[in-house]
Amino acid sequence: MTNSQDSKSLSQARYTRFADGYVTSETHASGSDLDRLIAIAQPARHWEALDIATGGGHTALKFAPYVKHVIASDLTPRMLEKARRHIVEVKGIKNVSFQEADAEALPFEADRFDLATCRIAPHHFPDARRFLRECARVLKPDGVLMLQDQLLPDDEPAAQFVDAFERLRDPSHNRAFNETEWTTMCAQAGFELEYSEQYIKRHQFLHWARRQGNDDAKIERLVGMMRQAPPAGREWMDPVDWGSESATFVNRHIIVRGRAM
Numbered sequence: 664m665t666n667s668q669d670s671k672s673l674s675q676a677r678y679t680r681f682a683d684g685y686v687t688s689e690t691h692a693s694g695s696d697l698d699r700l701i702a703i704a705q706p707a708r709h710w711e712a713l714d715i716a717t718g719g720g721h722t723a724l725k726f727a728p729y730v731k732h733v734i735a736s737d738l739t740p741r742m743l744e745k746a747r748r749h750i751v752e753v754k755g756i757k758n759v760s761f762q763e764a765d766a767e768a769l770p771f772e773a774d775r776f777d778l779a780t781c782r783i784a785p786h787h788f789p790d791a792r793r794f795l796r797e798c799a800r801v802l803k804p805d806g807v808l809m810l811q812d813q814l815l816p817d818d819e820p821a822a823q824f825v826d827a828f829e830r831l832r833d834p835s836h837n838r839a840f841n842e843t844e845w846t847t848m849c850a851q852a853g854f855e856l857e858y859s860e861q862y863i864k865r866h867q868f869l870h871w872a873r874r875q876g877n878d879d880a881k882i883e884r885l886v887g888m889m890r891q892a893p894p895a896g897r898e899w900m901d902p903v904d905w906g907s908e909s910a911t912f913v914n915r916h917i918i919v920r921g922r923a924m
């Protein structure tokens with residue numbers, strides 16, 4: 664197996680195990696970032712949409728009332744099954760269908776979609792550039808890419824710290840990118856960058872750590888790691904009440920709207 668396949672197998676194994684937690688996760692299901700995605704995308708009723716790495720299906724579910732149809736896709740069959748149950752059986756939504764798909768090799772013909780969304784997932788992909796090229800391929804000319812993912816600071820030691828902290832909590836975290844890297848990669852993949860903003864999400868540290876099945880020993884290591892953070896890394900993650908039951912910290916995300924050329 665190549666490293667890239669190893670990394671995808673690890674993602675699949677972990678999301679198979681933790682699928683339920685991602686369907687019920689408050690941070691994934693009900694963040695105001697979903698409202699920002701709608702406001703920035705300005706979807707139209709006739710649009711055909713693709714949600715990539717749908718996880719619990721929250722982005723597909725949010726966009727469904729605004730477009731004609733959404734395909735919710737993911738690498739992990741169990742995650743898709745959980746998303747389908749939630750969207751179709753619990754929410755009664757009719758215009759979402761489900762398809763297994765690797766973000767780096769999308770099983771769709773060229774020029775098919777008006778909108779591609781991908782929220783809080785590209786940091787798992789072994790090759791984010793390939794994923795962006797695939798988005799450009801399956802979007803119609805002038806199609807819209809809405810991307811949201813963890814953002815790294817420009818300061819290199821701080822960036823390495825933030826990425827390592829995320830990877831300790833979830834070994835299927837491959838890597839995140841800073842703003843310059845995202846804008847360069849989007850342009851290289853053939854997108855005109857129309858808009859970007861930072862979105863700050865504060866997490867309950869223990870919920871966040873346990874959603875990925877971490878035990879007390881791993882949680883202690885995460886607590887210790889934050890205490891040793893380089894100053895710019897600590898400033899970026901802004902831990903509060905650190906070491907207590909109510910500890911919180913922030914994830915910074917980038918939201919990007921790109922236009923396929």
Ligand SMILES: C[S@@+](CC[C@H](N)C(=O)[O-])C[C@H]1O[C@@H](n2cnc3c(N)ncnc32)[C@H](O)[C@@H]1O
Binds near residue numbers: 685715736765783
């Ligand atoms: C944090 S969840 C995504 C959250 C979701 N997009 C939302 O809005 O709530 C990450 C998802 O990425 C999926 N994933 C990881 N690697 C992938 C790949 N190469 N292609 C497609 N999906 C992938 C995992 O199976 C998992 O369901």
